[in-house]
Amino acid sequence: MFEQLFPNVQVDDMITATNETLFMTFFSVLGTFIFGLLLGLLLYLTGPGGIWQNKIANWITATFVNVFRAIPFIILILLLFPFTDFLVGTIRGPSAALPALIIGGAPFYARLVEIALKEVDKGVIEAAKAMGAKYRTIIFKVLLPESTPALISGLTVTAIALISYTAVAGVIGAGGLGDFAYFYGFQRNSFDVVFVCTVLIVIIVFVFQFIGDFASRKLDKR
Amino acid sequence: MISIKGLSKVFRTKDQDVHAVNDLEATIDSGEIFGVIGYSGAGKSTFIRLLNRLEDPSGGTINIDDREISSLSKGDLRLARQDMGMIFQHFNLLWSRTVEDNIAFPLEIAGVPKEERKERVDELVELVGLGGRGTSYPSQLSGGQKQRVGIARALANRPKVLLCDEATSALDPETTDSILDLLVDINAKLGLTIVLITHEMHVIRKICHRVAVMEDGKIVEEGDVLDVFLRPKQKVTKRFVDQVMGDPDRESSLSLIKEEYPLGEVAQLHFVGERTHQALISEVSRKFQVDVNVLHGKITQTQKGAYGTLIVHLEGEKEEIERALTYVRETSVEVEVALDV
Numbered sequence: 001m002f003e004q005l006f007p008n009v010q011v012d013d014m015i016t017a018t019n020e021t022l023f024m025t026f027f028s029v030l031g032t033f034i035f036g037l038l039l040g041l042l043l044y045l046t047g048p049g050g051i052w053q054n055k056i057a058n059w060i061t062a063t064f065v066n067v068f069r070a071i072p073f074i075i076l077i078l079l080l081f082p083f084t085d086f087l088v089g090t091i092r093g094p095s096a097a098l099p100a101l102i103i104g105g106a107p108f109y110a111r112l113v114e115i116a117l118k119e120v121d122k123g124v125i126e127a128a129k130a131m132g133a134k135y136r137t138i139i140f141k142v143l144l145p146e147s148t149p150a151l152i153s154g155l156t157v158t159a160i161a162l163i164s165y166t167a168v169a170g171v172i173g174a175g176g177l178g179d180f181a182y183f184y185g186f187q188r189n190s191f192d193v194v195f196v197c198t199v200l201i202v203i204i205v206f207v208f209q210f211i212g213d214f215a216s217r218k219l220d221k222r
Numbered sequence: 223m224i225s226i227k228g229l230s231k232v233f234r235t236k237d238q239d240v241h242a243v244n245d246l247e248a249t250i251d252s253g254e255i256f257g258v259i260g261y262s263g264a265g266k267s268t269f270i271r272l273l274n275r276l277e278d279p280s281g282g283t284i285n286i287d288d289r290e291i292s293s294l295s296k297g298d299l300r301l302a303r304q305d306m307g308m309i310f311q312h313f314n315l316l317w318s319r320t321v322e323d324n325i326a327f328p329l330e331i332a333g334v335p336k337e338e339r340k341e342r343v344d345e346l347v348e349l350v351g352l353g354g355r356g357t358s359y360p361s362q363l364s365g366g367q368k369q370r371v372g373i374a375r376a377l378a379n380r381p382k383v384l385l386c387d388e389a390t391s392a393l394d395p396e397t398t399d400s401i402l403d404l405l406v407d408i409n410a411k412l413g414l415t416i417v418l419i420t421h422e423m424h425v426i427r428k429i430c431h432r433v434a435v436m437e438d439g440k441i442v443e444e445g446d447v448l449d450v451f452l453r454p455k456q457k458v459t460k461r462f463v464d465q466v467m468g469d470p471d472r473e474s475s476l477s478l479i480k481e482e483y484p485l486g487e488v489a490q491l492h493f494v495g496e497r498t499h500q501a502l503i504s505e506v507s508r509k510f511q512v513d514v515n516v517l518h519g520k521i522t523q524t525q526k527g528a529y530g531t532l533i534v535h536l537e538g539e540k541e542e543i544e545r546a547l548t549y550v551r552e553t554s555v556e557v558e559v560a561l562d563v
């Protein structure tokens with residue numbers, strides 16, 4: 001039945017491609033979370049009314065974020081070839097896609113982090129100040145815990161964008177389901193392969209969305 | 223204990239400088255409940271935020287317990303703030319933490335070890351009457367309960383001063399009263415100095431020992447709550463006193479009373495903090511051969527005793543009425559006969 005409907009689909013190859021996609025997604029989400037959080041905090045803290053209010057630092061961070069968010073992902077990959085080569089030692093394979101994925105994803109997430117932090121009640125920050133809290137305490141014990149649900153739903157949105165980036169990265173030979181669908185499906189006229197790849201990517205997206213929604217809801221005590 | 227000299231705060235905006243607090247002078251004694259009342263825009267909110275330097279003063283000095291708050295470095299200011307509790311109109315609790323963890327927060331900041339923290343939190347939960355709610359989240363509490371958590375949190379590090387920023391303004395009248403009772407209780411039990419700001423004269427009347435009336439960034443009138451109630455000098459003060467004693471139709475009721483009671487004597491009794499003769503009216507009618515008929519009036523309780531005015535009609539022998547009034551005059555109650563209409 002399966003072989004009749006999908007004559008060109010090799011299960012082993014599909015599993016390899018899925019694993020590559022999951023690998024790229026997982027590590028790019030991790031990297032994006034770390035760098036995006038740092039950038040987002042920097043944006044918020046140096047912004048107007050922030051505890052490290054600083055026009056120049058804010059301008060530099062905002063410019064960095066805006067520039068990298070403006071570059072289309074496919075061009076960003078090409079642009080980062082030398083950097084990737086220097087960092088990973090190759091420009092092909094799933095690992096080589098990570099620098100571009102993270103540099104493309106982090107600025108996007110940074111803006112979502114900034115929005116999440118802006119939603120934290122100013123009164124609570126003030127209360128912490130009135131208790132004699134240090135900046136570090138305010139960041140780690142007030143700002144981050146109080147914005148956790150928004151940080152997680154932002155990460156979910158970013159992760160889903162990253163999954164679609166991994167498919168784009170496939171075009172330059174990063175591997176994964178996007179790569180597979182293009183070279184083994186589209187170029188060989190095997191549309192059953194394209195179809196199966198699509199279904200797998202959609203499933204991955206749904207799983208991420210479900211986990212994100214669940215965690216965000218669970219942690220929201222408002 | 224708290225002495226404030228020449229305190230001012232200027233907010234610079236594009237078009238103009240706003241003097242939110244303007245050359246303000248005040249002394250607040252240790253262990254007293256000091257109320258600041260004013261309409262919005264009077265600068266009272268800025269004033270209380272200057273006390274723990276949530277706003278930095280533009281000029282003047284603040285001394286709390288011989289420590290000059292206004293000139294402390296950032297690090298010393300943080301330590302000084304741990305000696306000052308603050309509660310807020312909107313409670314400002316961390317929604318991500320349980321009641322217990324919210325109360326433990328200032329202790330974490332002060333670096334209190336975990337064991338000790340737990341002990342202190344349990345104590346505080348009981349003190350503010352939240353026993354059994356320790357593991358609830360703020361969203362599961364009512365407004366009054368949230369403010370109780372706020373108070374417990376403010377008291378965690380055993381501060382000497384408690385600052386209350388419109389602490390009851392978001393609460394309904396009944397809850398307001400229970401929170402005010404709690405504050406009085408704490409003031410008595412812990413000998414804590416409380417500085418509160420409010421726009422409700424009711425709050426001043428109920429718990430404050432001294433009151434300052436603020437207008438345009440300055441204290442325009444200040445004194446014992448009873449004195450201010452009895453002899454308000456400024457127009458703005460009179461308006462606040464009317465908030466709780468409001469009696470706009472007294473003039474018309476006086477002329478009516480005169481017509482209705484041509485016999486006997488109509489007298490106005492001014493209660494100005496009477497404590498010992500709380501049951502004065504029944505005392506008088508028991509001791510003297512007079513009937514006392516309360517015609518009109520309002521008495522309210524302050525921290526320093528009963529305050530208010532009663533218009534009474536005394537019926538009986540003329541000499542007996544005189545003796546009764548003489549008796550009343552011997553208490554702190556002021557008597558006014560031969561009323562002008």
